[in-house]
Amino acid sequence: MELAKAYEPKEAEKHHYKRWEESGFFRPEIIQNADAEPYSIVIPPPNVTGSLHMGHALQHTIMDVLTRRKRMQGFRTLWLPGTDHAGISVQRKVVEQLKKEEQKSPLDIGREEFIARCWKWKEQYGNTITEQMRREGASVDWTRHRFTMDERLSAAVRSVFVTLYEEGNIYRGLRIVNWCPKDKTVLSDLEVKEETKKDGKLTYLKYPVIGTDATITVATTRPETMLGDTAVAVNGSDERYKDLVGKTIALPLTNREIPIIADEYVDAEFGTGAVKITPAHDPNDYLVGERHNLEQLLVMNMDGTMNAAAGAEFEGLDRFRAREKVVEMFDELGLLEKVDDYEITLPVCERCKTIVEPILSEQWFVKMDELRDLGLELSRQNIPQFSPEVPHAKVYQTWLENLKDWTISRQLWWGHQIPAWYDDEGNVYVARTEAEAKEKAGGKELTQDNDVLDTWFSSGMWAFSTFGWTGCADTPVRIAGSSGETEGSRRSDAHADKSVRTPTDLETFLPTDVLVTGRDIIFLWVSRMMMLTKKFVGETAFKDCVITGTVLGKDGKPMSKSRNNGVDPIEMFDKFGVDATRIYLSSIATGADVKWNDLGIETYRNFANKIWNATRFSLMNVGTRASLPAIEDPQAGKDARVPTTLADKWIISRLNRTALDLNRALDKYEFHTAVSLLYHFFWDDFCDWYIELRKDEINAGDAEATTRILGILETALRMLHPFMPYLTEELWQKLPGTSAEMHNAAYKHTVGTQASSLLEEKSGQDARVPTDKTIMLADFPLGDAGLIDEQAEREMLAVIDVIKRVRNIRTEMQISPSIKFDVHIAADAGFQQVFRDNEAQILKLARAEKLVISSELDVPKASAKTVTNDAVVAVPLEGLIDFDKERERLATQINKLAEEKTRLDAQLSNANFVEKAPPEKVDGLRERSAELEHQINTLNNNLEALN
RNA sequence: GCCGUCUUAGCUCAGUGGUAGAGCACUCGCUUCACACGCGAUAGGUCACAAGUUCAAAUCUUGUAGACGGCACCA
Secondary structure, X not given: OOOOOOOOHHHHHHHHHHHHHHOOOOOHHHOOOOOOOEEEEEOOOOXXXXXXXXXXXXXXXXXXXXXXXXHHOOOEEEXXXXXXXXXXXXXXXXXXXXXXXXXXXXXXXXHHHHHHHHHHHHHHHOOHHHHHXXXXXOOOOHHHOEEOOOHHHHHHHHHHXXXXXXXXOEEEEEEEEEEEOOOOEEEOHHHEEEEEEOOOEEEEEEEEEOOOOOEEEEEEOOHHHHHHOOEEEEOOOOHHHOOOOOOEEEOOOOOOEEEEEEOOOOOOOOXXXXXXXXXXXXXXXXXXXXXXXXXXXXXXXXXXXXXXXXOOOOOOOEHHHHHHHHHHHHHHOOOEEEEEEOOEEEXXXXXXXXXXXXXXXXXXXXXXXXXXXXXXXXXXXXXXXXXXXXHHHHHHHHHHHOOOOEEOEEOOOOOOEOOEEEOOOOOEEEOOOHHHHHHHOXXXXXXXXXXXXXXXXXXXXXXXXXXXXXXXXXOOOOOOOOOOOOHHHHOOHHHOOHHHOOOOHHHHHOOXXXXXXXHHHHHHHHHHHHHHHHHHHOOOOEEEEEEEOOEEOOOOOEOOOOOOOOOOHHHHHHHHOHHXXXXXXXXXXXXXXXXXXXXXXXXXXXXXXXXXXXXXXXHHOOOOOOOOOOOOOOXXXXXXXXXXXXXXHHHHHHHHHHHHHHHHHHHOOOHHHHHHHHHHHHHHHHXXXXXXXXXXXXXXXXXXXXXXXXXXXXXXXXXXXXOOHHHHHHHHHHOOOOOHHHEXXXXXXXXXXXXXXXXXXXXXXOOOOOOOOOHHXXXXXXXXXXXXXHHHHHHHHHHHHHHHHHHHHHHHOOOOOOOOEEEEEEOOHHHHHHHHHOHHHHHHHOOEEEEEEEOOOOOOOOEEEEEOOOOEEEEEOOOOOOHHHHHHHHHHXXXXXXXXXXXXXXXXXXXXXXXXXXXXXXXXXXXXXXXHHHHXXXXXXXXXXXX
């Protein structure tokens, strides 16, 4: 069998995914074992407006690694994909499109038509990311793809809303909210970010006090809001203003009179100690206003212009223009005290960066007390278990403890319209459907609330709405809902006998096993999913939560369009291959930020090529052989052959050790450790040593050696598969002896039998009969501690040491690789045997002519000598040796050993150390010190012998 | 203001009480019959700084400096 000289990722990426998907390999239904333990992950649904970025690539890789490993282990595995309707993002796209193509505004075409356009947009452009996920190799079950505005998911949203409303956990109220004048919608606190403005101004305005000549000075960063002032507040204990409290101010530019009040909120030390109070435009002023029963005067429109209440001179002016004008007019009136430069941080809209206006507005809110307590209760039990735990567990809990009510209405059209209807008198009826609402209203004509729900309201239900929960009669309910006095579970009794029907997805896959996401949405999404799932299904949404780091641009800043420092994953796929990109992303420490660096990915491109070529080598002799014994799995009980050579014992030991460590690392979500283990096992142990050690036999066509290497390789490919699915499938397919018989027991007999009918029944699609073998369903190596052979590893190390020391002599003595020389080794009887048994290997890898093994060295003076932990090695170099160089070489080596010995001896001469350190530690050092002394003496003798 | 993270070889990053690691780059040598996306051999670090705890600190504690993140406030 001939393979190309270099791995061509695109070739492998072309056909495997389609086959996997069409064969139903991604579906949990393919499993034949009824008792298989489920393993499930729901994807953080990307925005339909989105296209794949590095953050997705990273998270998807992690999820796919987890999913593929569990699938190979025979779990009933589901990774559920989906997309989010992304309210504002889609709406903005469609508004832009409408303006550009038809010069129309949403109002021109009306709500219904606008929403139709949004759907159209979604159909047309919303698949970008799902197609890109196929390229990634993401093994998601596409037949279970969900969209947050799917009919059933929307029904679920309405159920949750209605229930929370009926419980009093959702209310409508007039509050100061974050308003984005550009998007013309309210934003939750989490959607508001901060921007520091160095050129801010603090303006000091003088207000005349009626009945006196005095003025009172207030400072403000938003002078235009003075038009809505309804009081000036001072601290009651502030001597300066004591006499003014209770007096009245003639508010300039208006003909209003406002009181001077005393309130503890005011800090006498700060500014002038007097604060203008604008209850309709500032959250703190709002609270002061409530305490003092002040009028809430709204002076701004929702588009950021001033309204009629601001006065005729200001009406219609943009808020920033009005600001200038207020200052100008105060100046003209002689009431402008001063304007100071002032660095200020302003709230801005997360998406459009427009300065957010705090404004009084009637909105819907979720009262978070009960939900918060549910979340906190879990959090105290370490649910979810964050990886990495620091700092997320603590930050998450602290955030929950300080949780405020959640503004859930949004002034958009695209989204879940709030299921609340109003009659002519303004009475509200909350119901799942308009019909229900009408019934409640006694048949009155109703109009539905114009607003839609925050996108995160529906995302927060993702863990259960995706599994079919609607909260309605048809919800596939859970059997033993622990909290479950929800509508859904109450209606469940009729179907509650699990034994007589197929368990629903909700029963099977919730709680999900792990959530993988970025830290930016821990509050927005993770927390809400935890709380809502607990409340409505009585379950933990997920047990573990892996928080990935951020892939930064080359400049160390987060990738963004404005910085133009983004790296497109698709470009990386094209340049280095999907598998190289995946395993590189996996090699980043969990949770750590990393600066993008093409060199990192190149490392793994090279690694992929190394794997390709190791396979190429392993297969080279296969084609010429008529028959080969079946390859066997070199794990306990799976390989009947007893390894005879040291190299075999050693590589089997290393393989099993690697598999054990690998699984341990993956269980702890330490993907970078896993990658490092695989990289070094494959490259160092397998390629650099094992292949080289057995090369001659393999080239000579030795059946045992050829089969053995294929067995090791095959197992390694399975370990690598979750990280590098395309490459490993491509190569595994080419290995002789691989077959569907090697699939995990849970998938045996899947091929061509039950699975196809099952698939057909479930998906309704033309499920092709999967007659082919696939590494995807092969057993994931777990490793066996019983096959770790400490002795073989020690002996192999001795052999490797000798080879390395001889190579070192060759290089240091500048002896051409083409020149062969004799090698003398002195060692104890045990190691003599080891070296004798591996003579051919040592000869080959040290490029030696002859090996002389004895208990005492007997070599001419003109020899280069060296020591290992287990042997003394000499290379007679008559005519080749440069004595000065050899002295230098020996001196360097002695120095190194002596340094170590000095350190150790210093420690050993410390009575405190000997007394207090663990005895095995002390003994270890003593042994090492003795060994070093021996080695140094040997080298010193050699050095003297040269003189 | 509060909470937290980071600072390790030229670069990008692992490690986290017991002799400092990787990849890449660098130096030297190899057209060795799987791979130059390769092979072999070197070199390179008082683990930001200071003090403390400990027999032992890069690792724990405190402080300092620099980089950064979250939350709150911002008259």
